[in-house]
Amino acid sequence: MGFSSVQALVDAELAGQTWYSTWRKSPSQVSTIGVWFDLSMSPGNPVPQYYAATPLVGAPMSYSDEQGLMVGRNVAPATKHLKRVTVMTATATALPMPMMLLDYLFYYPFIDEGSTDEQLLDNTQSLTRYADGEGVQVMAVSVAGRTGGQTFQFSYTNSDGVAGRTSQTVIENAVSVNGSIVTSDRANANARGPFVPLQAGDTGVRSIESVTMNGADVGLFALVLVKPLAQLSLRGIDAPVEVNYLTDFGQLPTIVDDAYLNFIACPSGSLAATALHGDVTVVWN
16 A cells, blocks of 8 residues: 555665654553553653643644654655654563554543533544544543543544534443543453444444433543554564564555654553553665
């Protein structure tokens, strides 16, 4: 993807059309086994962000504003692609651990779990990447803890531009740690994964118009629009996990200019004091 042949990719690298950078995250949060966690809220490099903006007002995310993984300069009209990712740790507590690399696009901050009124969201701003919404998913990230067990759903516009669509109703976990993804919970058979399921037949989201809690709780969360780019799994401390998207998959994920990239992870134990580090390599045509 993005290159006419393997030789064209090699030629681009030899011409200097590539970028290599390292990253390191050292979570301080005591995360929960089997609950997906948003590493963008953890200390390290890149610096953490906390979904802090005007309540219920949609805010775009980008490297130029929030930083994120460094993947080099903007290259349009060329296209940039992810060639390789490595991840490693010297701490086995949280392993094995699936991870996803996401492009964080947009968020709606401070959804109030204590209100059962329909909470209307402000879409004065809109997506600046993947504007058609195709493949864009929604995750609910905790920014203030809850008791748990309540359900919610949201009304949204899908990737075909059809408004008034309704997500599936999802149940919240009881995890009070900031950065936990509210809808994931290995202990609850009715819980979901990191992303809120959409109405049947929909394949993406352009915007969210409102959120409704079906029962009052304490706590706050942000609804975050993301584009999943890549998956990998860290299994042990004896060697790093390395994914080369050319040799392993024959397809290189596209990275849009000014993308805010970061990871989510599903630990098998607490992430607290688990230093994660690695590198990324990108190349453009």
